Amino acid sequence: MPTLRPDLCVIGAGAGGLAVAAGAAQMGASVILVERAEMGGDCLNVGCVPSKSLIAAAAQAYQWRRGGEMGVTYAPPNIDMAAVGDSVARVVARLAPHDSVERFEGLGVTVLRAAARFVNPRTMRAGDVEIHARRFVLATGSSPLIPAIPGLDTVPYFTNETIFAVRTNLPHLIVIGGGAVGIELAQAYRRLGSEVTVLDERPILRREEPDLVAMLTERLRSEGMTLRPLSPIAAIERDGDGVAVALANGERIAGSHLLVAAGRQPNTAALNLAAAGIAETGQGITVDARLRTTNRRVFAIGDVVAGGPQFTHVALYHAGIVIRNALFRLPARVDYRALPAVTYSDPELAAVGIREAAAREAYGNDIRVLHWNFAENDRAQTERETAGMVKAIATAKGRILGASILGAGAGEQITTWALAIARGLKIGAIANLVMPYPTRGEAGKRAAGSFYTPTLFSPRTRRLVRLLARFG
Numbered sequence: 001m002p003t004l005r006p007d008l009c010v011i012g013a014g015a016g017g018l019a020v021a022a023g024a025a026q027m028g029a030s031v032i033l034v035e036r037a038e039m040g041g042d043c044l045n046v047g048c049v050p051s052k053s054l055i056a057a058a059a060q061a062y063q064w065r066r067g068g069e070m071g072v073t074y075a076p077p078n079i080d081m082a083a084v085g086d087s088v089a090r091v092v093a094r095l096a097p098h099d100s101v102e103r104f105e106g107l108g109v110t111v112l113r114a115a116a117r118f119v120n121p122r123t124m125r126a127g128d129v130e131i132h133a134r135r136f137v138l139a140t141g142s143s144p145l146i147p148a149i150p151g152l153d154t155v156p157y158f159t160n161e162t163i164f165a166v167r168t169n170l171p172h173l174i175v176i177g178g179g180a181v182g183i184e185l186a187q188a189y190r191r192l193g194s195e196v197t198v199l200d201e202r203p204i205l206r207r208e209e210p211d212l213v214a215m216l217t218e219r220l221r222s223e224g225m226t227l228r229p230l231s232p233i234a235a236i237e238r239d240g241d242g243v244a245v246a247l248a249n250g251e252r253i254a255g256s257h258l259l260v261a262a263g264r265q266p267n268t269a270a271l272n273l274a275a276a277g278i279a280e281t282g283q284g285i286t287v288d289a290r291l292r293t294t295n296r297r298v299f300a301i302g303d304v305v306a307g308g309p310q311f312t313h314v315a316l317y318h319a320g321i322v323i324r325n326a327l328f329r330l331p332a333r334v335d336y337r338a339l340p341a342v343t344y345s346d347p348e349l350a351a352v353g354i355r356e357a358a359a360r361e362a363y364g365n366d367i368r369v370l371h372w373n374f375a376e377n378d379r380a381q382t383e384r385e386t387a388g389m390v391k392a393i394a395t396a397k398g399r400i401l402g403a404s405i406l407g408a409g410a411g412e413q414i415t416t417w418a419l420a421i422a423r424g425l426k427i428g429a430i431a432n433l434v435m436p437y438p439t440r441g442e443a444g445k446r447a448a449g450s451f452y453t454p455t456l457f458s459p460r461t462r463r464l465v466r467l468l469a470r471f472g
Contacts, residue, residue, distance in 0.1 A: 004132070006030040007327075008024050008134065009131045011138050011139060012302075012304075013039045013104075014041020015043045016315030017035075018104070020137050020319045023319065023323050029327055033110070034131075035111070039099045039100055045092060046164060047160060049095060050164040055188050057088070081192065082168070085166060114127030114129075117270060118272045135297055137299045138285060138304055139302050140268065142284075144160060146262070147262045158257065159260050160181060163185065171194065172196075173195070173197075173255060174255035175199065175261055178204035179200075182261035183220070183345050187220060187225065196224075197255060199233060200231065203230065204229045209356060211391070212388070212404055212406040216347065216388075228247075234248045278293045278295050284303070285306055287300050287308075290332065291325070301315055305318070317339075337422070338353065340417075347408050350404065350405045351414065356369055359393045370447045371391050374407045378438040382438065387407065400425065400426065400430075402417075403417035403421075413441055428452075430445060430448035431448040
């Protein structure tokens, strides 16, 4: 059996693994990249890229409903689900060359298409090759979590790994899971003509600001979606050609198709981590702040990390941390204080930093909660899209703790707040920033500026202005 001895061996060709492999190879390291499935991982093939492509198609179908407000009317759209699916597939195909074997071999990376497993703390086996690397990086990602619901194994269901292959209409899609993936896909299919019911035993988008989530759910319901938070499921069974969900309260909901979007679980089973002395929990691989596992020659990044945020941009962030540690011996550490997250609903819901409840728990009443509604924003008014608001949390001294935005383009707007938190800027940095007019970014500036309203327009300020006026 041949043995390869690279500087770095990366297991998993998703976003994080590809970033490590490309960066390390271009910096002069010898790199082996092992992937048992598709190059590009979940994000390219069954995650971010196809889901946002489907959302874009759904947005086109939705536009006719709003045209009359602007004096432009359309006939109801004719939705061809086969053509929609093919369009999504074309987007994936256009991006695939960037993640291809050919591109990475061109960068000097040795790519092995095989499953990999540890045989001892310093060696992995991939196919018929043994790899004795100076450092290993585990970037094997995650898979859909399938909840233990009685009867689920007796009915057909979709996950994010299979739903993008659909080329037919789904008359009534029942979605299990009210997190970001469930809400995004539910709204997209509703706009593409499906009846949609979302079920979750917990609150919808439970990690986000409840007041903004309430505004979003009102919008989703106005589009005809049925949202059922706090609805535990007792069982699932076949119902003719479809499925039926029995709730714990005795209610029965019948639909044509089922989507399971109940979270993610780390892909670790095939790695034989015990042979390498690597600790793991049910949530993933245990790492320290430098992303080192309990085997100091092995790093883990992305979704496979226990307790880590499961976003593509986190995997890319992890990649930079690992390169600094593995190649340059620099003690780079993760810092999630300025980590943004976005739910790509319409309107979008974006957040960075801590939420109001966490801020109150940490600081008591020594915080300021700032708001600015998009109904008071000129750009939002011109676009006839005024739903949502900017909500910011700061200490009484103006240190920014977090921000959440519900509105069109919230994912783009949140970057200003992420930068401010990352650089330790105070609220005045945003309040004094000159924003172009008219933009939605002005709402963030107005929210920040409201921090000073009690002082600027106080009786004390008015007295001071009158006093200074006496001096000419």
